[in-house]
Amino acid sequence: MPDYPAPDMADVDIIEVMKALSDPIRLHIVRLLADGAPRSKTMEGWGVDITKSTMAHHFRILRESGLTFTLISGRTHAIQLRRSELDARFPGLIAAVVGENSTD
Amino acid sequence: MPDYPAPDMADVDIIEVMKALSDPIRLHIVRLLADGAPRSKTMEGWGVDITKSTMAHHFRILRESGLTFTLISGRTHAIQLRRSELDARFPGLIAAVVGENSTD
Numbered sequence: 001m002p003d004y005p006a007p008d009m010a011d012v013d014i015i016e017v018m019k020a021l022s023d024p025i026r027l028h029i030v031r032l033l034a035d036g037a038p039r040s041k042t043m044e045g046w047g048v049d050i051t052k053s054t055m056a057h058h059f060r061i062l063r064e065s066g067l068t069f070t071l072i073s074g075r076t077h078a079i080q081l082r083r084s085e086l087d088a089r090f091p092g093l094i095a096a097v098v099g100e101n102s103t104d
Numbered sequence: 105m106p107d108y109p110a111p112d113m114a115d116v117d118i119i120e121v122m123k124a125l126s127d128p129i130r131l132h133i134v135r136l137l138a139d140g141a142p143r144s145k146t147m148e149g150w151g152v153d154i155t156k157s158t159m160a161h162h163f164r165i166l167r168e169s170g171l172t173f174t175l176i177s178g179r180t181h182a183i184q185l186r187r188s189e190l191d192a193r194f195p196g197l198i199a200a201v202v203g204e205n206s207t208d
Contacts, residue, residue, distance in 0.1 A: 014201070018126040024119055091205035092196045097118070101195035 004063060004070035009085040012066030017090065020065035021097055025050065026058050029079075030067060034098045036083035038071050108167060108174035113189040116170030121194065124169035125201055129154065130162050133183075134171060138202040140187035142175050 021027055025048055032046065033039060041059060043052060059079055062068040067086065071078045086094050095101055125131055129152055136150065137143055145163060147156060163183055166172040171190065175182045190198050199205055 015126060015128055015131065018122050018131075018201070022119060022122040022126050027119065027122075090200060092200035096194060096196035096200050097122070 003072070006063050006069055006082075007066045009066060009082065009089050012089060014090060014093075016065040017067060017086075017093070020061050020067055023058070023061075025055075026062055027097065029058060029062065030081060030094070031098045033068065033079065033081035034083070034094065034100070036081055038078035038080040041070070041077040041079055108176070110167050110173050110186075111170045113170060113186065113193050116193060118194060118197075120169040121171060121197070124165050124171055127162070127165075129159075130166055131201065133162060133166065134185060134198070135202045137172065137183065137185035138187070138198065138204070140185055142182035142184040145174075145181040145183055 021030065028048065029046065039045070041055075043055065046055070048055065059068070059070065062079070063070055067081060069080045069082060071080055081094070083094060125134065132152065133150065143149070145159075147159065150159070152159070163172070163174065166183070167174055171185060173184045173186060175184055185198070187198060
């Protein structure tokens with residue numbers, strides 16, 4: 001993925017991950033991606049009322065922090081949470097921030 | 105604690121918590137407080153090479169975000185992670201960010 005580089009998980013810094021998660025839109029995106037399935041980057045279905053360029057900014061922060069991959073298949077771009085890698089590197093973090101452990 | 109107000113846990117916003125944790129010094133402080141025991145605010149024992157005023161700034165961010173209480177006993181000020189409250193509100197979050205689940 002030369003156009004959309006992402007760091008090796010071993011080089012991912014928890015501080016950068018926390019910064020990436022410190023935004024309501026990005027946390028919302030991560031929650032929608034929590035199952036680890038790729039999701040099209042097209043604006044439909046994200047449930048946010050922001051411009052495409054702002055959304056692209058958030059996607060970039062998520063990718064550069066190590067939280068996501070951008071997947072390219074022809075003209076389709078998708079984003080995927082690096083869930084299994086993140087669960088291995090920071091056990092319990094994604095489950096906690098997306099609220100999987102919450103009882104309410 | 106009128107001089108050092110802290111939000112009710114029900115009002116604590118995960119975004120503010122994530123912002124508070126998005127700093128290496130503050131994450132270090134939270135790790136040292138992870139057992140939930142109060143710790144004196146005096147500079148000794150924190151293992152950081154920063155000014156007292158910068159440290160005070162970090163303590164304030166932690167308190168205002170809802171992560172900590174400042175406890176006053178005479179001339180002694182201590183800081184305490186609101187561990188049990190946080191564990192109830194954001195299950196698994198503190199354990200994940202302080203690395204309690206990590207195997208390395």
